[in-house]
Amino acid sequence: MSNADLIRxxxxxxxxxxxxxxxxxxxxxxxxxxxxxxxxAGTYIGPAAVAENVFGRIQEEWDDYTVAIDEVVDGGDVVVGIGTYSGTYKGTGRFFAARVAHVWRVADGEIVAFEQFTDTELVNRALRDPSTGSATQPSS
Structure with a gap:
């Protein structure tokens, strides 16, 4: 399996x-x-930290959050995924969509690093209450 296939x-x-x-x-x-x-935002070390601080929070705080990857660029040990994030923030009911690029680094058949690039303002607009402009917490 190629590194790009691993990311796919x-x-x-x-x-x-x-x-x-x-x-x-x-x-x-x-x-x-x-x-x-x-x-x-931040750097998380280890699969458990990623699951808790990223994937778990997305699942808890968003409805219909998706990562739609349009293209995977195979650069050998560096692979880039390009696509679109979208979802509705539970705390405000506001939808967003933003383009994204993921840079993956692979060594010996394992993913050793990931870095995200996206328009964070588009995401953060969904977090803000339109009447106050302040970020809100999702309702449970």
Whole structure:
């Protein structure tokens, strides 16, 4: 399996809602970086940290959150996924859609690093209450 195929498999697991499949190719010390300004900004180390601080929060805080990848660019040990994020934030009921690029780094058949690039302002608009302009917490 090529590195690009490994990334495609991650995206396919995401599309199925298969968290174990999404995490399977991650190295034990994966460095996962969410863009500055994104609601989950920061670098998380290890699959459990990514599952809790990114995937878990997305599931709890958003309705119909999707990552639709249009293209996977095979650069060998560096693979880029290009697509669109979309979803509705539960705290405001506001929808967003934003283009995204993911940069994946693969070594010895494992994903060792991930970095996200997206228009964080489009995401953050969905978090803000239109009447106050302040970010809100999702309702449970």
């Amino acid at each position: 498999e991650h995206y396919a697991a995401n599309d199925r809602g298969d968290l174990d499949g999404m995490l399977a190719p991650f190295a034990a010390d994966i460095q996962w970086t969410e863009a500055a300004g994104f609601p989950y």
